[in-house]
Amino acid sequence: MKANMESVKSAADGGNADQQLNCYGIAIPNTCDSHNGPHSVACLTTIWESKGCLSEGTKAPDKLNTAEKEALDLLNLDDVEIGFETTRIEADGGDKDKGLECYGLVYPDKCDSYDGPHTVGCLTTIWEEVGCKIEGLRYPGVLTSADVDALKILSLRYF
Incomplete structure (x- = not known):
């Protein structure tokens, strides 16, 4: 049984999307090398954009300082996805700081979301x-x- 499980993990780490789902519960984006860090900026950008945030965001992966990037490298892809999705959800919930981080703009007064509907x-x-x-x-x-x-x-x- 252990050998079977090791073969599933090995295939997942080798890029087999079906085995990635079996082993990690997610398909690893083509821009990512593995489920665990370190993660390339291209990998992080793929996930960032898949969660609905924009490259203009102040916390877009290519704008992170060394400490922020190193912190993400300690996370697995599941945790990276959760963090990025949380940023977008908080931005869409009216958090102006998260709006700046995710979308790269401060919401105007009386506006509380990026996509609307707007009042x-x-x-x-x-x-x-x-x-x-x-x-x-x-x-x-x-x-x-x-x-x-x-x-x-x-x-x-x-x-």
Whole structure:
């Protein structure tokens, strides 16, 4: 039995996706060498982006300092994925610091998520931040419901 289990692990470590699922419970991305660290920046970037964070994020793998990178190297891929996903979930929950880490931007006032849906207050804040006036024909407060609904679902990067 032990020999069988060792062969599963060996095949998983050799790149066999089915055996990776059997051994580790996840398929290791092609950019990653193994389930355990150290992890290349390419590997970490693949996972970072798969969890919905952007390269513009201040904690994107290519922006990490040596200590932050070394800390990730001590983790297995499961823990890396959980950490990156937690960053995105906290960002999407309105944590402005995590929004900066994950998406590379600070949410405008009255905005509490990157992807929306955004409130009219959020849209109005962005409108005013870019320097448009409330007399403008596209001011969020005077748009039709359909036009506002179309804006509400855009990501903040679009604005």
